[in-house]
Amino acid sequence: MPNHTHHTHHSQPAPFVATCPDCEIERSSESATELVAFYRRHHGHTGHDIVVTRADLEFGAALDAADGVAAVVDGLDARYGVDKHDSTESGTAGVPIGIVVAAMSERGFTVGETLEEIADVRMTGALYEPRDDHLAAF
């Protein structure tokens, strides 16, 4: 089943909310990664970027505001990358890409800008995907 919610169904605010400034369309979800899926679908039809407007991160505030995406991934790995069921022999299952996007949004990055930054840094070898849509720093 898809992991998503909609604001009309829940009295409690969802932990993750994103909006398209061009369309004024909002998407809320229990999953930060769903916001990335939302961006990919929406961008595919419109070319529009998406802004995260709410992100309840358990560990985001502890990061240095000046960190780049590789440092953000490294900082989040201790909290979000450890998954005993999914972790690889190297010890990390990776940080969900949605969590990285949410953390970068607090540094002023849109979803599209963060994904572009991730792609650029991956091409330098400093980030890798231990599994799909999860990031680890090298």
Added chain:
Amino acid sequence: MPYSMTRWNNGLDEVEQVSADITDETNALPARYFTDPAVHEMEKEKVFGRYWVYAGHANCIPEAGDYFTRTIGDREIIVLRNHDGDIQAFYNVCAHRGSAIVEETPMTDPDNARRIQCPYHLWTYDLDGDLASTPRSFEEARLNPDLNDEDVPDLDAEENSLMEVHSDRIGPFVFVNFADDPMSLAEQAGKLKSELESLPLAEYELAQRIVSEVECNWKVFGGNYSECDHCQANHQDWVTDLELLDSELEVNDYHWVLHYKHREDVDDEMRIHDEHEAQFHYFWPNFTVNMYGTADGYGTYIIDPIDEERFQLVADYYFKDPELTDEEERFIRTSRQLQEEDFELVERQQRGLTSGAIAQAQLGPNEHTVHKLHRLAQTAYEA
């Protein structure tokens, strides 16, 4: 007249195929077709792989080499204008080793290319899809000690072209069909083709695209769009200007039209059609043309499935000038209000369907357009 009875999931009731007779109690598609992930997968082939599906608007790619991409089900295509001024569609797949060639390029932000080149090994295609060139490493075998250069076969341009997808147009609307030997677009469209081609649709430009994600099966929204029995109670602002009781719901083979008479007539300049009414055309499986009769322009919807319980509504608005006037922005805002009112209804219906109580709902006698939608879905599933 026998009474109608809803079929519940109570261990006693049984579901049946959608009856051709709308007065039968089994006149609706069983509920699982709106909630089952396997149905969503099946529809990629049996619905979106076999019927003519809207790809986009020709005015967005006016020059040779202009192109956009579109994903229908799992199929990604390139829609481009060739050097003859015609529009063709190709799978976005290289004939060499199957790589996707171009990046996702929405119709709202089209790109232009003199030729289509795969970035992997630089196989390059003309705008008609024919293979134009390959690097020298495909013409000689200098790295392979088992081959001589003269053993390397020539790559025929046409035999190694991009895989074309059937495409055809109704005015500026471009449709594609993935079937090997499909019925013609004219046959599927019926009178929709002549009706739309009689209108100056190509004189209008895309001014606004708004994409919403809605948490219901695409057919739930399709059904909601196709009837206005819910309008009096749920679109109260909009219906004040309509004579709902004078409305007509016209059903054709793959296309149905909702004609809504206006209570007070509107200036001719505010309509692009002759009739003093709003016209909403639904073209199976998931395309609509919306002519409100109160704006010098028109809209289209693509009802694009995401999965069995979500879809994207791709709402496009066309006006003479792509720069919106204040009045046109107000018009779009009204359209958005109608959408949000409908989203609340269809998400509510999906919640009910997903709860598992109902096995087969029932349609009312004036929901014959919805009945057509359900009948077409069943026909597609059985084909």
